[in-house]
Amino acid sequence: LYCDADLSQGLTVALGPGPAHKLRAVLRARVGDEVLLFNGRDGEWRATLTDLGKTKASAECQDQTRAQLAEPGPWLAFAPLKKDRLDMVVEKAVELGVERMIPVLTARTENRRLKMDRLLQQILDGAEQCERLTVPTLSEPIPLEKLAQVWPQGRVLLVAAERRDCTPLAEKLPSLTGPMGLLVGPEGGFEAQELDGLENLPISVFVNLGPRILRAETAAIAALAVMQALNGE
Numbered sequence: 001l002y003c004d005a006d007l008s009q010g011l012t013v014a015l016g017p018g019p020a021h022k023l024r025a026v027l028r029a030r031v032g033d034e035v036l037l038f039n040g041r042d043g044e045w046r047a048t049l050t051d052l053g054k055t056k057a058s059a060e061c062q063d064q065t066r067a068q069l070a071e072p073g074p075w076l077a078f079a080p081l082k083k084d085r086l087d088m089v090v091e092k093a094v095e096l097g098v099e100r101m102i103p104v105l106t107a108r109t110e111n112r113r114l115k116m117d118r119l120l121q122q123i124l125d126g127a128e129q130c131e132r133l134t135v136p137t138l139s140e141p142i143p144l145e146k147l148a149q150v151w152p153q154g155r156v157l158l159v160a161a162e163r164r165d166c167t168p169l170a171e172k173l174p175s176l177t178g179p180m181g182l183l184v185g186p187e188g189g190f191e192a193q194e195l196d197g198l199e200n201l202p203i204s205v206f207v208n209l210g211p212r213i214l215r216a217e218t219a220a221i222a223a224l225a226v227m228q229a230l231n232g233e
């Protein structure tokens with residue numbers, strides 16, 4: 001269960017309405033039960049529920065069950081899609097180990113007003129569900145032209161491009177080293193001018209994801225799965 005508070009032996013931590021609801025209604029927990037807590041910083045802790053109400057709960061930390069490890073992973077820059085498809089990208093990106101998500105606004109981006117709180121909650125739920133102890137960060141949306149400014153020089157930017165003559169991702173990956181990230185376009189694709197701009201970046205490597213045009217969410221998930229399989233991240 002994710003909680004915001006610091007975790008260490010003997011500390012009693014307060015859990016808000018979300019975790020309290022999950023404990024009561026979903027996990028059917030009771031006072032005295034053990035729960036596993038993480039906050040993205042202090043590893044995972046076994047804790048005993050000391051109070052469980054409708055809108056709040058508390059738990060006392062007993063012992064650390066997993067140490068906090070750095071979990072470096074790929075970055076994902078993506079043009080925000082409509083609600084359900086966006087939700088899917090965010091959820092699967094958490095499961096596939098993405099470390100940072102950067103929404104980028106391209107000419108054909110469909111969804112320009114993101115509900116950041118909702119997406120952050122989804123990220124926390126996803127981290128809980130797949131039992132990762134780090135919580136991926138989500139940046140505020142930026143225009144595509146600004147991506148190079150926030151993207152580190154040493155991190156390869158894999159641009160998923162379906163109609164440019166470029167190497168399949170799985171073929172390209174073994175020749176690349178160091179940290180990486182993926183950029184996926186909107187449902188309507190990148191404009192030619194945008195692709196030209198990306199091609200001129202020293203960090204970009206264009207990659208293809210196979211012979212068919214994938215929906216944007218499929219492209220993101222498929223590419224991240226290949227990266228995880230080949231790079232182990």
Ligand code: SAM
Binds near residue numbers: 219
């Ligand atoms: N409307 C575009 C077209 O027909 O040319 C298709 C865009 S596609 C639905 C959405 C995004 O997914 C693309 O911008 C690209 O980043 C990625 N994508 C989809 N299929 C791909 C493929 N086979 N290889 C690489 N990227 C792909």
